[in-house]
Amino acid sequence: MHIDFAGYSDLEKLLEIEEQTFDADSYPLSRRNFLYHIKKKHILVVRVDNRVVGYLLFFTYKKSWRIYSIAVAEGFRRKGLGRSLINRLREDAGGKAGYLLLEVKTDNTQALHLYALLGFKPLKILKAYYPDGDGIKMVLEI
Numbered sequence: 001m002h003i004d005f006a007g008y009s010d011l012e013k014l015l016e017i018e019e020q021t022f023d024a025d026s027y028p029l030s031r032r033n034f035l036y037h038i039k040k041k042h043i044l045v046v047r048v049d050n051r052v053v054g055y056l057l058f059f060t061y062k063k064s065w066r067i068y069s070i071a072v073a074e075g076f077r078r079k080g081l082g083r084s085l086i087n088r089l090r091e092d093a094g095g096k097a098g099y100l101l102l103e104v105k106t107d108n109t110q111a112l113h114l115y116a117l118l119g120f121k122p123l124k125i126l127k128a129y130y131p132d133g134d135g136i137k138m139v140l141e142i
Contacts, residue, residue: 006043
């Protein structure tokens with residue numbers, strides 16, 4: 001396993017993972033979105049055997065970094081890759097930001113469990129944040 005920034009050659013695999021993970025109601029990222037964020041160096045990818053199997057898209061602000069999206073390819077889920085991506089982001093943000101932020105659907109129990117294990121704390125409930133339900137804003141001090 002290796003984590004680094006996404007490059008343009010990773011685009012097709014990123015789109016494939018996005019399609020596997022998010023349906024049309026979840027506002028999946030487009031080719032254009034991915035190209036923009038690859039250019040800005042805002043996408044970390046995890047590689048297994050030199051193959052992209054997951055990604056984390058983040059935004060940077062003065063005091064915080066925000067995890068916008070995280071996805072792992074089918075067949076590679078529940079193997080600690082999402083945790084590794086978040087830990088890498090936490091390392092990169094150390095000394096540059098005071099905390100990490102994210103939003104997650106209230107019924108996404110697997111993600112909520114992972115985030116709690118990593119030390120994220122609920123900040124507030126976001127009513128009707130998603131087309132089909134509420135969200136929770138979470139924070140991790142770093």
